[in-house]
Amino acid sequence: MTGLVGALESTASLGALWDGGPSATSDSRFNVASVSKALTAARIVSLAHAKAIGLDDSVSKHLPGVKLVDKGGVDRAGTITVRQLVQHRSGLPHVPQDLEKKVANRWSSPDLLRVLTDSWELSLDGTPGQFKYSNTGYALLGAIIERTRDCSFADCMSTYLSELGMTHSTFWPATLGGDAARGRVVVQGAVEFNEPGWYASRYALPFNGLWTSMPDLARFGSVVVAASKDPASPLHEMTAPDGKPLGLFLDTRLDATSLEHDGSGPGFRAALIILPSKSLVLAVATNGGNEAKDEGTAFANVVRGALSAVPAP
Numbered sequence: 001m002t003g004l005v006g007a008l009e010s011t012a013s014l015g016a017l018w019d020g021g022p023s024a025t026s027d028s029r030f031n032v033a034s035v036s037k038a039l040t041a042a043r044i045v046s047l048a049h050a051k052a053i054g055l056d057d058s059v060s061k062h063l064p065g066v067k068l069v070d071k072g073g074v075d076r077a078g079t080i081t082v083r084q085l086v087q088h089r090s091g092l093p094h095v096p097q098d099l100e101k102k103v104a105n106r107w108s109s110p111d112l113l114r115v116l117t118d119s120w121e122l123s124l125d126g127t128p129g130q131f132k133y134s135n136t137g138y139a140l141l142g143a144i145i146e147r148t149r150d151c152s153f154a155d156c157m158s159t160y161l162s163e164l165g166m167t168h169s170t171f172w173p174a175t176l177g178g179d180a181a182r183g184r185v186v187v188q189g190a191v192e193f194n195e196p197g198w199y200a201s202r203y204a205l206p207f208n209g210l211w212t213s214m215p216d217l218a219r220f221g222s223v224v225v226a227a228s229k230d231p232a233s234p235l236h237e238m239t240a241p242d243g244k245p246l247g248l249f250l251d252t253r254l255d256a257t258s259l260e261h262d263g264s265g266p267g268f269r270a271a272l273i274i275l276p277s278k279s280l281v282l283a284v285a286t287n288g289g290n291e292a293k294d295e296g297t298a299f300a301n302v303v304r305g306a307l308s309a310v311p312a313p
Helices: 033-049 082-086 099-103 112-118 135-149 153-163 214-228 293-308
Strands: 002-005 008-011 066-069 120-123 183-187 190-194 249-253 256-265 268-275 280-286
Touching: 002 214, 008 214, 033 082, 033 135, 033 153, 033 214, 033 256, 033 268, 082 135, 099 112, 112 120, 112 135, 135 153, 214 268, 214 280, 256 293, 268 293, 280 293
Parallel strands: 066 120
Antiparallel strands: 002 008, 002 280, 183 190, 249 256, 256 268, 268 280
């Protein structure tokens, strides 16, 4: 857990990275599950700021082999936009029905997203323009990043993470060493630990693949804080100047507007809370959980407790 209040940083590390493993430290890296989407969104927004893509470009402009077919049989890829993918307003399903057949056991192949989007007909199960949370949409954003920058998503993001100052972060778990936590899950009553390689799905990287230390994640939050106050920042549009954030969700914490994202996956939970008006960032992760409701409640209580401990400015 790392908190930033202005220039003041505080980190607390508890427990072990796995049973019998080393103790967690500020340098320990955790999979942050869906918090990964915030970094994918940031890269998309920064590419739009650089005019490499347009947020209001159609999906078909960047992924001409992809069809997004609505319930009436009409291909909407020419009208659904990059912005709608980022905001979960494309109508795409959370998981495509034909995903495993399309992947055909190529989960770790560096060209997987390109191969999938060379020719893929996806059926919409929501109405474009209306909110429907979708991992699939972020997989398509990952493919757009790949095609725009001409590199695999993990390699593209490695450069971008360095630009953000997140030098202890990666989207590809094969590069991780002993400072990475293992995902703690309970299977039929027995505790098991998933090693980082268990999470090596190239399809999932854009929405679930970030491994980072909490100081690194908080550093990204501080970039968002700065962007909220600078209309010229590459990430300013991400920070909801129009009340519609990109890649983050609006809430209220400590009587102030927050920009945030949480995440849960097999063995990990994480949260990123950003309060721009207070220059406050909180990054929290743990390697425990089967995504059960009571575990989510306990983790949310930890986040609220950490925020309530922040001294008044």
